[in-house]
Amino acid sequence: MESGIDSDRVVCLAFDHVTASQHEISDEIAKIQADSPEGAPLLDFAPYRSTLLRHPTKEPRHVDPEGAELLAPVFGHSDVAAVEADLTVQRGGEPIGERMRVHGRVLDGDGRPVRRQLVEIWQANAAGRYSHQGDQHPAPLDPNFTGVGRCLTDDDGWYSFTTIKPGPYPWRNHHNAWRPAHVHFSLFGTDFTQRLITQMYFPGDQLLALDPIAQSITDPAALARLIASYDHARSEHEWLLGYRWDIVLTGSHATYLEPSDD
């Protein structure tokens, strides 16, 4: 079995997902969402067919973090070069598409900045194609765009990437299924338990309401926290458009257990 879009072909046993229509998928989503809005994505969310055999069925065991779980890994300037935050200069030529800057702050659950911590991103190019061998969507690759970036947050928790606005792309979850444009983000906090991988979406995207991955977050207010805002103050004259997206991690247990600290 290979990874990528094609592997979505083989995971579905109970559904004929290639012929399921968007209407059927949206209907399934609406029925689940009528139950109880949840701020975290539902792991058992059949409208996203690949979850069927990959979601745990047992209740998670409640555990107090200890030892290595209390300390996130540390990254520094020996890990990340400044140029890795600019996805438009990695290949010697200008990538095609709408140049943008995405910036924001990484905060912990108590509102404190997560300082000098690693942020990793990856995304499709302007045509909706990943620079990944598993992506066989017949849209053009861009020789000047890998869609991969890294940076460290600064002393106030700010991150910033210069990149290209990704395009939406089709996938095989159901007939005529399209992922809304998104940028994948990978984040660390100060605790190992704050680890987060998520996706940033764009304001006004009509595909969001149709997307079973986004809609697995059944509380609209929580889903709204994945949508960047257009930030005209960070747009640059004749150069790029600015977007702002802040990230709030879960609470730090070190703070929780030692409230007098810091």
Next chain:
Amino acid sequence: MTDSTPGQTVGPFFHHALAFPGDSELVPFGSAGSVVLHGYVFDGAGAVVPDAMIEIRQSDAAGVVPRVGGSLRRRGAAFTGWGRSCTDGAGHYWFSTVEPGLPFFAVTLFARGLLDRLFTRIYLPGAETAVDGLVAEREPDGRLRFDVHLQGPSETTFFKFPRT
């Protein structure tokens, strides 16, 4: 936490972004005192999961959890106590590391089809405080083996922490 940013699946196309040279070698493979921790990730039908990613966080052999950078550029770096392994086409992950003085590897798991990260632990064989079912097996060649089952009769125990 009610106001925290929700997770989303890592998707199928993360390898070119998240894998890096030496990502799963917390210490060089085959070096003195090293051990291999490895296993397979399975779905609820018993099929391997070739698009998962496992991260571990651990103490050093003396029980100290390192707080040093260098994981992404390991050559010449101190032991960082963190590593990442993307499963291969056979659903296999592996790390070259040391046996932690604190008796478990903290584990985070991501996969296509998994909408949020999962936490668990892998305990060393013989750990007195081990959670049932989360103990690695010592193989005849000395490697530590731990398989992850996302679903099914052997479903792995995953964790919820108080503030997550």
